[in-house]
Amino acid sequence: MSGQLAGQTIVITGAAGGIGQWLCRFFGAEGATIAALDRSDKVLELVETLKRDGVVANGAVADISSRDAVAGAFDSFGDVHLLINNAGVSRHPTIAATDPEGWNEDIASNLNGAYACTHAVLPQMVARGAGSIVSVSSINGLMALGDPAYSAAKAGLIAMTRAVAMEYGRYGIRANCVLPGTVRTPIWDHRLAKDPDVLKMLERWYPLGRIVEPEEVARVIAFLASDAASAVTGAAIPVDCGLTAGNIVMARELTLEDF
Numbered sequence: 001m002s003g004q005l006a007g008q009t010i011v012i013t014g015a016a017g018g019i020g021q022w023l024c025r026f027f028g029a030e031g032a033t034i035a036a037l038d039r040s041d042k043v044l045e046l047v048e049t050l051k052r053d054g055v056v057a058n059g060a061v062a063d064i065s066s067r068d069a070v071a072g073a074f075d076s077f078g079d080v081h082l083l084i085n086n087a088g089v090s091r092h093p094t095i096a097a098t099d100p101e102g103w104n105e106d107i108a109s110n111l112n113g114a115y116a117c118t119h120a121v122l123p124q125m126v127a128r129g130a131g132s133i134v135s136v137s138s139i140n141g142l143m144a145l146g147d148p149a150y151s152a153a154k155a156g157l158i159a160m161t162r163a164v165a166m167e168y169g170r171y172g173i174r175a176n177c178v179l180p181g182t183v184r185t186p187i188w189d190h191r192l193a194k195d196p197d198v199l200k201m202l203e204r205w206y207p208l209g210r211i212v213e214p215e216e217v218a219r220v221i222a223f224l225a226s227d228a229a230s231a232v233t234g235a236a237i238p239v240d241c242g243l244t245a246g247n248i249v250m251a252r253e254l255t256l257e258d259f
């Protein structure tokens with residue numbers, strides 16, 4: 001897809017986070033104009049770094065759970081060719097540890113915010129007759145792995161993606177999502193503080209025997225955004241080192257084979 005995105009504007013939400021920073025650098029290196037959005041003001045430092053590296057970039061500090069904040073940010077970004085709904089947060093590990101306020105917070109940041117950003121870009125994409133939206137869902141959107149409010153939001157993101165694909169295909173707009181497995185980013189910091197070995201322990205659940213690298217998520221998003229995926233819309237693609245292929249831990253126990 002080299003060069004395809006040169007001069008095109010890509011909005012990346014959650015840009016200050018682990019995967020977000022990778023996405024900004026990855027697409028910046030492809031020649032795209034990066035519009036980085038995050039509720040953390042670290043996004044402004046990131047934009048300065050990107051600019052020093054020769055990337056055309058601008059940033060907005062905005063909380064996507066606020067429709068006004070989203071509208072203000074998108075006004076400043078101008079024409080958007082690709083929207084990557086990447087912002088996400090997970091703070092409530094079980095139903096028991098979730099109260100109604102926490103549930104609403106997780107749904108607001110992980111699902112309603114992505115909807116608000118999608119709603120903000122669709123009219124201009126319709127007017128141009130082209131556009132692409134890639135949302136970062138999660139394997140949690142497919143099965144119960146804890147973090148129930150987060151997971152419900154991620155399942156909702158898959159449903160939203162399919163609805164956009166169906167309604168807006170006629171305008172040349174494609175919508176897809178990626179479903180990462182475990183990726184080492186700051187989203188894991190609070191669990192690593194509880195148990196520094198947590199990511200190592202998780203590796204045995206993954207057929208590839210390891211967790212996912214942020215760049216591997218970026219590469220699948222890049223494919224979905226490129227002309228190579230011109231017939232792909234409404235797809236939900238796991239980027240999960242094989243986790244959702246089956247239950248490898250149970251399969252080993254069932255077969256009594258060591259694989």
Ligand SMILES: NC(=O)c1ccc[n+]([C@@H]2O[C@H](COP(=O)([O-])OP(=O)(O)OC[C@H]3O[C@@H](n4cnc5c(N)ncnc54)[C@H](O)[C@@H]3O)[C@@H](O)[C@H]2O)c1
Binds near residue numbers: 018037188
């Ligand atoms: N890291 C993983 O293991 C993993 C696995 C599956 C899916 N994901 C998804 O990948 C995406 C990126 O996560 P990450 O791992 O880089 O985490 P991260 O915590 O490093 O980054 C998330 C970023 O989103 C921003 N954000 C959260 N809520 C926001 C809001 N309401 N408005 C604006 N910005 C907001 C945060 O400030 C942060 O910079 C998320 O959607 C996450 O759910 C991550």
